[in-house]
Amino acid sequence: xxxxxxxxxxxxxxxxxxxxxxxxxxxxxxxxxxxxxxxxxxxxxxxxxxxxxxxxxxxxxxxxxxxxxxxxxxxxxxxxxxxxxxxxxxxxxxxxxxxxx
Amino acid sequence: xxxxxxxxxxxxxxxxxxxxxxxxxxxxxxxxxxxxxxxxxxxxxxxxxxxxxxxxxxxxxxxxxxxxxxxxxxxxxxxxxxxxxxxxxxxxxxxxxxxxxxxxxxxxxxxxxxxxxxxxxxxxxxxxxxxxxxxxxxxxxxxxxxxxxxxxxxxxxxxxxxxxxxxxxxxxxxxxxxx
Numbered sequence: 001x002x003x004x005x006x007x008x009x010x011x012x013x014x015x016x017x018x019x020x021x022x023x024x025x026x027x028x029x030x031x032x033x034x035x036x037x038x039x040x041x042x043x044x045x046x047x048x049x050x051x052x053x054x055x056x057x058x059x060x061x062x063x064x065x066x067x068x069x070x071x072x073x074x075x076x077x078x079x080x081x082x083x084x085x086x087x088x089x090x091x092x093x094x095x096x097x098x099x100x101x
Numbered sequence: 102x103x104x105x106x107x108x109x110x111x112x113x114x115x116x117x118x119x120x121x122x123x124x125x126x127x128x129x130x131x132x133x134x135x136x137x138x139x140x141x142x143x144x145x146x147x148x149x150x151x152x153x154x155x156x157x158x159x160x161x162x163x164x165x166x167x168x169x170x171x172x173x174x175x176x177x178x179x180x181x182x183x184x185x186x187x188x189x190x191x192x193x194x195x196x197x198x199x200x201x202x203x204x205x206x207x208x209x210x211x212x213x214x215x216x217x218x219x220x221x222x223x224x225x226x227x228x229x230x231x232x233x234x235x236x237x238x239x240x241x242x243x244x245x246x247x248x249x250x251x252x253x254x255x256x257x258x259x260x261x262x263x264x265x266x267x268x269x270x271x272x273x274x275x276x277x278x279x280x
Contacts, residue, residue, distance in 0.1 A: 003116055005227075006222060008156065008160065009222055009227065011126070013218040013222070014215065015126065015149075017211050017212075018130040018131055022133070024203070024204075024207030024211070025134065025208075026134065027199075028139055030181065030188075031139055034133060034142055034146050037177065041149075041150065041153050044165075044169075048157055048160045051160070051234070052161060053232050057242075057249050060164065060165050060246055061246060064164075064246070064250070065254075067168060067169070067173065068261040068265065070177070071172060071265070072265055072268035074181070075268045076271050078180060078184045081184065082275070085188045
């Protein structure tokens with residue numbers, strides 16, 4: 001018995017769903033960031049599974065670029081979080097309400 | 102030992118590894134979302150990233166697996182932990198819902214999304230015929246990915262370099278204290 005691509009795609013969907021639920025439920029901005037990383041990784045798993053089903057390496061190259069963009073996003077995002085923390089002394093997403101109407 | 106027997110043995114190893122890693126990755130992901138302490142969340146996410154690296158090895162993507170461990174589990178999670186320590190861990194997150202009924206709605210919407218994706222999988226939207234990367238990985242996975250990266254994706258590769266420089270400079274500007 002072998003592990004088919006469907007198993008990996010299902011696992012990827014479950015991990016993505018957990019990430020979505022985390023973004024919607026959690027208040028702490030850093031944990032929300034981690035959930036976004038989880039979603040990016042779930043999509044990477046799909047990319048690499050499809051790379052295998054297609055017999056081509058383009059999916060792996062795309063996953064590599066997703067990692068590069070994720071690294072850049074984390075650096076800027078955490079920088080913004082540190083600035084917000086300096087102004088408000090909190091990392092809760094509810095405290096960032098300056099633009100609220 | 103015939104090649105057929107060897108193939109089944111490797112398939113068996115893949116099955117066992119998948120059976121061990123898949124529940125572990127799901128459990129660590131759920132634990133990350135539910136953990137009250139952000140440090141525990143970060144550490145569980147590291148375990149999850151290692152599981153994903155294992156899946157990448159199973160899927161014949163050794164290069165991406167190595168990058169996963171070095172970049173994600175190494176660099177990005179260290180950055181997360183560094184910022185967590187820098188800001189001080191807020192011991193208790195507010196349990197009160199800002200919007201009434203947000204959490205049940207979030208869980209319900211997530212389940213809906215999962216049902217939609219699983220339905221698409223079962224309906225056969227994706228072509229998931231089992232194939233092999235043996236031909237594409239001729240001469241080593243790292244060499245093949247590198248060849249593709251520096252021929253077909255050269256422009257994207259250079260752009261990624263520019264993006265990283267912009268991100269580094271942006272983080273420096275953000276982190277600088279305004280006088």
